Amino acid sequence: MVNKLEKKLKNISLNTKIDYKVWSEVKMLLRKEIGETMFRNWILPLELEDVKDETIIFSASSDLVIDRVERFYSERIIYLWKSFNKNLIRIKLYHKFQKDNFHKENYSDTSKKAILEEENFNDNIIFESRLDNKLSFENFIIGPSNELACAAAKRVANFKKISFNPLFLYGGVGLGKTHLLNSIALEIGHNYPNKKVIYMSAEKFMYVFVKSLQSNNAISFKESFRSVDVLLIDDIQFISSKEKTREEFFHTFNELIEKGCQIVLSADKSPNEIKDFDDRLRSRLGWGLVTDIHPTNYKLRLKILKSKISKISAKIPDNVLEFIAHKVKSNVRELEGALNRIIAHSTLVNSKVTIEKTYSILKDILKANEKQLSINDIQKIVANHFSVKISEMLSSRRSRSLVIPRQIAMYLCKELTHFSYPEIGRNFGGRDHTTVIYASNKIENDIKNDSNISEEINIIKAQF
Numbered sequence: 514m515v516n517k518l519e520k521k522l523k524n525i526s527l528n529t530k531i532d533y534k535v536w537s538e539v540k541m542l543l544r545k546e547i548g549e550t551m552f553r554n555w556i557l558p559l560e561l562e563d564v565k566d567e568t569i570i571f572s573a574s575s576d577l578v579i580d581r582v583e584r585f586y587s588e589r590i591i592y593l594w595k596s597f598n599k600n601l602i603r604i605k606l607y608h609k610f611q612k613d614n615f616h617k618e619n620y621s622d623t624s625k626k627a628i629l630e631e632e633n634f635n636d637n638i639i640f641e642s643r644l645d646n647k648l649s650f651e652n653f654i655i656g657p658s659n660e661l662a663c664a665a666a667k668r669v670a671n672f673k674k675i676s677f678n679p680l681f682l683y684g685g686v687g688l689g690k691t692h693l694l695n696s697i698a699l700e701i702g703h704n705y706p707n708k709k710v711i712y713m714s715a716e717k718f719m720y721v722f723v724k725s726l727q728s729n730n731a732i733s734f735k736e737s738f739r740s741v742d743v744l745l746i747d748d749i750q751f752i753s754s755k756e757k758t759r760e761e762f763f764h765t766f767n768e769l770i771e772k773g774c775q776i777v778l779s780a781d782k783s784p785n786e787i788k789d790f791d792d793r794l795r796s797r798l799g800w801g802l803v804t805d806i807h808p809t810n811y812k813l814r815l816k817i818l819k820s821k822i823s824k825i826s827a828k829i830p831d832n833v834l835e836f837i838a839h840k841v842k843s844n845v846r847e848l849e850g851a852l853n854r855i856i857a858h859s860t861l862v863n864s865k866v867t868i869e870k871t872y873s874i875l876k877d878i879l880k881a882n883e884k885q886l887s888i889n890d891i892q893k894i895v896a897n898h899f900s901v902k903i904s905e906m907l908s909s910r911r912s913r914s915l916v917i918p919r920q921i922a923m924y925l926c927k928e929l930t931h932f933s934y935p936e937i938g939r940n941f942g943g944r945d946h947t948t949v950i951y952a953s954n955k956i957e958n959d960i961k962n963d964s965n966i967s968e969e970i971n972i973i974k975a976q977f
């Protein structure tokens with residue numbers, strides 16, 4: 514008996530050691546592939562908790578990290594890990610400070626019909642291979658702000674006679690673009706199992722393309738798109754950073770349109786606002802339908818909350834839902850986050866949720882929704898992020914370690930507040946408005962051309 518137990522314990526520690534070793538190998542490979550900044554930001558914060566049967570379990574203390582890894586890196590981690598342990602098929606990501614039942618699961622379900630499987634391609638080419646069954650038309654709540662986008666998406670998914678090609682959906686973050694793209698892919702997979710659908714983020718498109726160039730496989734890259742009936746690319750604004758990728762995207766796009774393939778793109782801005790789109794692409798987009806998703810109104814937010822609550826057993830009083838719908842206006846992602854917190858609280862504490870409790874549980878979210886950022890807030894956060902003093906950042910010194918934070922802070926002031934260029938200049942040690950314009954344009958360009966800067970800025974923004 515004792516022997517058996519000892520043996521078991523020995524095995525456990527042995528396995529754990531192997532797993533950590535594998536994880537450090539996988540990390541090394543990832544570091545090479547994605548570069549130091551991305552690695553530091555998204556992979557390093559992951560803690561390996563366990564490897565059980567077919568699942569690798571990680572924890573992290575930031576939602577942003579979990580979201581990023583889920584969307585961009587989990588497939589790759591599974592892929593790399595598989596070369597050490599073939600059985601692994603999924604990753605689970607836990608938020609360190611949340612209870613187990615709120616973890617996210619990430620299945621590398623390569624059997625999904627609507628997805629082009631990675632085995633069809635060269636080893637170096639990886640396609641997004643995950644559809645979320647929850648992000649369906651059925652679960653998408655319609656209101657005045659999204660009804661046109663949703664109707665267009667449904668029509669595309671049903672191959673109705675008069676369709677829109679390409680369909681371009683745009684709108685602010687967290688308003689349901691990815692949800693709609695995912696719904697289209699699900700619906701087609703369900704109704705037209707023989708149609709080939711590729712659904713991927715623009716980041717993935719670029720990654721796959723660059724990989725195919727590195728391995729001299731540009732032809733196989735092109736061919737993999739040739740047999741496709743529907744191409745869905747999410748967050749197309751990210752495609753614009755590199756000339757060569759843009760060219761390739763444009764060629765692929767034209768070829769596919771000409772042979773009648775349905776294309777759907779999403780972005781956070783309209784085609785006219787995406788500066789690096791060239792005119793050819795813009796005019797091509799004009800042949801189809803360009804439609805936007807607006808921020809939600811109170812009624813839609815309440816409807817979304819009620820629909821989410823109807824699918825689980827937790828009981829949240831109507832007045833609490835109304836309170837959340839009134840207060841959390843920024844976007845649907847945050848609305849869901851707020852609701853999840855309240856649900857977590859009500860199931861853990863097992864007591865009735867009141868408005869007062871809701872207020873204290875959601876304090877930070879409510880504050881952020883009410884808060885109007887000031888120039889000083891932005892200066893503080895940027896200075897802190899770069900470990901420089903505000904007084905130095907505002908001074909006339911021109912060392913690189915100060916110029917970059919200064920320019921980023923100016924750019925963020927312009928982007929996130931309603932202050933004019935001269936007002937911002939005055940708050941940066943009395944600088945001229947042309948300096949602010951220069952800084953804003955420069956950083957805007959850097960974001961497009963340098964993924965390290967754009968990641969850096971995302972991290973700063975996440976601190977507001």
Ligand code: ADP
Pocket residue numbers: 648652653654655659684685686687688689690691692693817845846849
């Ligand atoms: P985006 O891609 O525009 O940033 P997402 O599609 O990721 O936004 O949406 C963020 C979250 O909000 C997702 O969980 C999504 O399911 C949810 N969501 C957004 N709009 C709706 C809606 N109209 N009905 C139900 N859920 C929604």
Ligand code: MG
Pocket residue numbers: 690691692747748
């Ligand atoms: Mg999205």
